[in-house]
Amino acid sequence: MRFLCLFMACLSLSWVGHALSPSSFFSTTDKSRLQGVFESALKAGMAEKEDFPLAVLGLTLLGQTVADAKGVCQKMQTAFTGNSLNRLYLISQAGQDLKCGLKAAADVSQTLKSALTSSDSSVANLFYASLTLKALGEKLDAAALVSALQAGLKKDDSVANIGFAFQVASVLEGKAAQALFDRVEDVVVQADEIDGKMLQFEGGVSTTNIILSGIYKMADKFGKAPGISKMQASKFANYFLSRKSVQTCKGGYHLVDALTTLSRNKYHIPVAITLGEQSTVVSETSPKVQVRISNVMGQTLGAMSVKVDSAMRQTDGHTILSKTKMAAVSGQEGVFEVDMMSAKPGRGFYELTVTATPNKADARLAGNEGAVLLVKALGSVEVTQAEIGIVDADQGTAAKLNPVAHPSKSAKVLEADHHHKVVFKFALTDKVSKEKIRAHQVFVRLAHVQTKAEIIFVAEPDSKSVYKFDLDVKSKAKEFGGKSGKYEIQLIVGDAVISNPILWSVADINLKFQEVDGGTEERSAPLTGPKPEITHLFRQPEARPPSAVSNLFTILCLLPFLVMLGLWMKLGVNISAFPFSLSALGFHLGLGSIFGLYYYFWLQLNMFTTVKYLFMVGVVTFLCGNAMLVKIAKDRKH
Known part of the structure; x- marks a missing residue:
């Protein structure tokens, strides 16, 4: 038990020792991109849309000047109508930033005040109405508003509504909203943690910003530290930075507002x-x-x-x-x-x-x-201890090889046939430490000098980190397609942490292959070239039987029907007794249709089409047959 406690304590200290610093920041490039998003919304000129005032708010936060501020104010004044509290709120905040001096019409003022006094108003409506009136210079009844907020939170205490309540509490005079500030810690623990590095609230960037900025505004108002730790502040910062690629005015405004809050408050500055x-x-x-x-x-x-x-x-x-x-x-x-x-x-x-x-x-x-x-x-590597030579394939003793120095190419052209093996040994050495190393990708490439056909082999290191390439000419003949001739031997070395990848032409070699199965078919030119076109061969239709067989089969199929007609004629079928009622005609026509359907199924219809038609014809045949049998039974009784 003591060991477990000690282990957990060490683990906790290890986490404390590695601070959770923001992994990026809002760069000049990010600012320029969002500035373009905001300016595009302003150029659209649709002040009645929420993007227009949000663009004004976003540009102001970025420290940019709003072009034609007077014209923008006039457009927002014109759009400052209707009963959409959200739109009225956004326009009032943007107008306040531009010092437009917006005036509310009588019906707008009545709509806003009614939202504050109505018992059915949601927390969101209380937020929009109160902050709009505040921006217009109206005085708010703090006690009544706090009471309405608490009543609304009893009905719906979602984190979004609590964020709205925090924002309202931050602009009210006096200490009436102190009770709302006491709920900060309870709200923060409801944040969702992502990968142990980020914190966010359900609702995304906008909801998280409304809650977070509301907390810091209330902390400033009441002169108390917010119920957020430094670690939590860093995690919130990481979340917002992970969303800095937003493409909308709403997301962009809330992103910049949140990052500005985390850069300028009195309590936490994530670094x-x-x-x-x-x-x-x-x-x-x-x-x-x-x-x-x-x-x-x-x-x-x-x-x-x-x-x-x-x-x-x-x-x-x-x-x-x-x-x-x-x-x-x-x-x-x-x-x-x-x-x-x-x-x-x-x-x-x-x-x-x-x-x-x-x-x-x-x-x-x-x-x-x-x-x-x-x-x-990154480190530089060099090829050392390089040796290459030709030995007999059945040689049991150690081969004597010729040294070759990188990056020079061997002046001697090697000769090998199906009785020989090509042996190439080398080591990769770090230029600084002079230690032998292993690279992630080490290949030996043999390319035909004339046709450029190539084949690549993987070189493997031994326990002492010495690479050896061993080519048995006879056993590998098929891989070369039996194509004899002059080949160039190249060494290819690459690795993510090597600063000087190597492509070294080691030597030329004349290879003589025996005939292999498949003849002397040439290998394709470099592996990166286009592949041969694939031609699909469809199944050939099966041969039909002779006409005599087909005719005989047809006669055999019709024979039962002919026998039936002959028996009817011999027995003397009473055709006059056939009931010519609608049900009898329907039954016999349906039965004939079923046989006809089977015939067409044999000729051209598929199973699904046949079943569909069979179902429709079968229902009619069944009903008519049932009615016909009932009628026959009644006639016999009489």
Whole structure:
């Protein structure tokens, strides 16, 4: 039990040691894209649509000037009519931002006030009406409004309604809405967690923003810390940043509003610690890792001291940097760098744990300690110990091979036939550490010099990381299509963490194959070329029997019917007794139709069509036959 408790404690500390920093920020590119979305909505000029005022609000948050502000105000004043509380609210907020001085007509004012006094008003309507009246300069009855909100929440206390209530509480005077602020912690625990990295409320970006911004506004109003931890603030920031590709005015406005709230409040400022655009990979030509420190809107946070707590290779846990201070980059505020290649890292992926400490203490910062960044270190490799030669296929002793130096090509043209084997040995060595390594992709390619036909083999390393390619000419003849001639031997080496992939022409070789099954059919030219066209061969129709057989079969099929007619004539069938009633005619016609249907099924109809018609004809035949039998039975009684 003690061991279990100790294990859980260590696990908790490990999570604490790796802060959940935002993995990105709202970049200049993101701002330009959303600005284009907002400006397009304004150019459309449809002020009665919600996108129009939302575009004004979005541009204002981005710090952009609204073109032709006077004309925009006139359009919104014209659209400031009707009884749609949502539209009236959005126009009033946009008008307030542009200082349009909107005036409400008598019917609009009555609609808004009725929404506040009606006992049937929803929390959403109370929110729209109260904030619209507030924007118009009307004074709100705080006590009555809080009472109406609490009554509405008793009917429907969804997180969306609670968010609306928080927004209303943040603009009311006095302490009447204190009870709503006390519900913050209960609401925050209802947020959905995604992958342990993000928090959101049901309803998406807009609902999550309404709740979150309402919490921070109430915290400012009542002078109390919001019931949100630094970790939760970082998770909310991660959620909004994951949605920064929104394409609508509504989503764009709520996204920018939320990120602005998380960048300017008095309680939590999530810190985005991100890699520079060219710093995800380091190599000999690009040895430095650059890190950017900012808030989620991409704004700098003042003077910082940044250090790399550790740089650990993922594969084996090898640490190359520890407690290393990063230097500020001249001319780029908030950007810091460290020369990672000076520590001579081996090839691989490294986790950099970074901590940013402000020179002037700021308790609001969240996620600035232990941020983990992934950097790929590339290494140069060289081919060493390369040997190539021809040996007898049945040779049991170790072969004597000729050395060949990379990147030179062997001057000697090799000769081999079906009695020989081609042996090629080599090692891949890290240029810095001089250690033998294994690459992810190592191939030996043989290409016919004239036809360019090629065949590729995989080279496998042994326990000492020495690669060996062994080609038995006789056993591989079929793979070459028996095509003798001059081939070029090439070595291909590639890996995600190798900075200098290798394509080395090692030597030329004359191969002489025996005849193989299939003749000397040439292999297709390079594997990447077009393939031969596939020609479909459909099944040939089966031959029909001779006409004599067909005629005989037809006569045999008709013979029972002919026998029946002959027996009727011999016995003397009483045709005059045939009942010429509607049911009798229907039955016999139906029966004949069924036999005719079977005939057509044999000739051309499929099973499904036959069953469909058989069902219709069979129902009529059954009903007529039943009626006919009943009539015959009655006639016999009389």
